[in-house]
Amino acid sequence: MPLSSDRGSTLSLSLPAAGLGARYCDKLVPNNKGDRNHMATEFSHLYKLMHAEYAIRGEVKQNLSEILSLLSKIRLSDIARSVNLSGRSKMNKQELAKALQEYILDSMFVEELLRLAREDEFSLYQVLIRESYVKDDNLVPGVCLFFMDNGLLHVFMDKDDKLYFVIPEEFRELNEQLDWLSLNRMRERHQLVLQYIQAVVHLYGVCKPELLIEIFNNQNHEKLHMSELLHIANFHLRRSQTYCWMDGYLANSYFDSAPDEFETLLRKIENKPRYVPNNEELLRYEDDFYFEMTPQLMQLRLFILNQLNDNSVLADNLIHDIQLLCSMEEPLQVVFNELERRGIEFQTFDQAKKIAHLVTEVYNHTRLWSNCGHTPAELSATRGNRVNPVILGQRVVPLKIGRNDPCPCGSGLKYKKCCDK
Numbered sequence: 001m002p003l004s005s006d007r008g009s010t011l012s013l014s015l016p017a018a019g020l021g022a023r024y025c026d027k028l029v030p031n032n033k034g035d036r037n038h039m040a041t042e043f044s045h046l047y048k049l050m051h052a053e054y055a056i057r058g059e060v061k062q063n064l065s066e067i068l069s070l071l072s073k074i075r076l077s078d079i080a081r082s083v084n085l086s087g088r089s090k091m092n093k094q095e096l097a098k099a100l101q102e103y104i105l106d107s108m109f110v111e112e113l114l115r116l117a118r119e120d121e122f123s124l125y126q127v128l129i130r131e132s133y134v135k136d137d138n139l140v141p142g143v144c145l146f147f148m149d150n151g152l153l154h155v156f157m158d159k160d161d162k163l164y165f166v167i168p169e170e171f172r173e174l175n176e177q178l179d180w181l182s183l184n185r186m187r188e189r190h191q192l193v194l195q196y197i198q199a200v201v202h203l204y205g206v207c208k209p210e211l212l213i214e215i216f217n218n219q220n221h222e223k224l225h226m227s228e229l230l231h232i233a234n235f236h237l238r239r240s241q242t243y244c245w246m247d248g249y250l251a252n253s254y255f256d257s258a259p260d261e262f263e264t265l266l267r268k269i270e271n272k273p274r275y276v277p278n279n280e281e282l283l284r285y286e287d288d289f290y291f292e293m294t295p296q297l298m299q300l301r302l303f304i305l306n307q308l309n310d311n312s313v314l315a316d317n318l319i320h321d322i323q324l325l326c327s328m329e330e331p332l333q334v335v336f337n338e339l340e341r342r343g344i345e346f347q348t349f350d351q352a353k354k355i356a357h358l359v360t361e362v363y364n365h366t367r368l369w370s371n372c373g374h375t376p377a378e379l380s381a382t383r384g385n386r387v388n389p390v391i392l393g394q395r396v397v398p399l400k401i402g403r404n405d406p407c408p409c410g411s412g413l414k415y416k417k418c419c420d421k
Helices: 020-028 033-052 064-070 073-082 093-104 107-116 119-128 141-149 169-175 180-203 209-219 226-236 253-257 259-269 279-284 295-308 312-327 332-341 349-364 376-382
Strands: 154-157 163-166 243-246 249-252
Touching: 033 141, 033 154, 064 093, 064 169, 073 093, 073 141, 093 107, 107 141, 107 169, 107 180, 107 226, 119 141, 141 154, 180 209, 180 226, 180 243, 180 249, 180 279, 209 226, 209 249, 209 279, 243 253, 249 253, 249 259, 253 259, 295 312, 295 349, 312 332, 312 349, 332 349, 349 376
Parallel strands: none
Antiparallel strands: 154 163, 243 249
């Protein structure tokens, strides 16, 4: 990445390179250069607004003491809360700034932050620590916030509203004291185990730690033991994660607010075989947005484009939404409600019936938490059942279906005698 300037650097972690910007740009805009440039401009404006909340107005400073003196009491208190500084509530602004400086200027504190940092955050740190400052209006706020919240990274805004990102010079000195060989080895191990934890809770919803260890050890040369797993899992829970502990299980953090559904899931998965993909496929589930683009999803997308709406962006968004609804085992009616919300209207009954069939096929080939990661079709095959299951509780109300028309759910009854009840 290009780094240039006599005093600082211009960092090319712009929208595409920074990760999150590219990800959502690709999903939300078509492959049209003009539209993509417009969306990039919109993201840049949004990022600047978000950074402005934290930005110090004026000349860039390098010294931590100077920087802390420029922060408001509220901002200092926020950092003190993030690092769990004791006695912070009784301190005035000057006392808070001094206590924070003493607390965070510690090699062990910095090393712990670097162990906790995600890959994009760690990469950003490695760029920033080498420079006096980095000038960039397109840095994704989510990549910066962890170090900003802990007082390691600060942002300045000049009179022209240009953004400058600074790691104070004192941290560059501390950086030289770190055992980077040991730190990098530890990070590599932590990140691998963390990938597996996140992958299994995204794919299965819940997972016994013993099962995770079994999967990990079958797919990796260096074995994982329970004490190491517990240490790594608990260490990284010092910050927000997509997993949590529930009754001895590693669970998706979704269940933090839905404990009853956790108990229901445990009952549903009892005595069911577990789908375990190879490590390459399994680790794709580290990304909680990942799902398999099945032939059934591709057929549904093609039908939407050819028969209902030729907007490829709308079709892609619908496919993502329908896949999510199927993975949540929502009834078919919810899918039709989503189609209606997005302005999709059926011109013929056959279109509605075809959509119902295609969505049912998508559901039957969607990996479900309640099936231990298997699709309904796979689980049906393991039990010797040659008939694919269908979505339960379906009430289909596509547009322009008369009460005396056949119900598109395929029951053979009139709509008024079936899903219209």
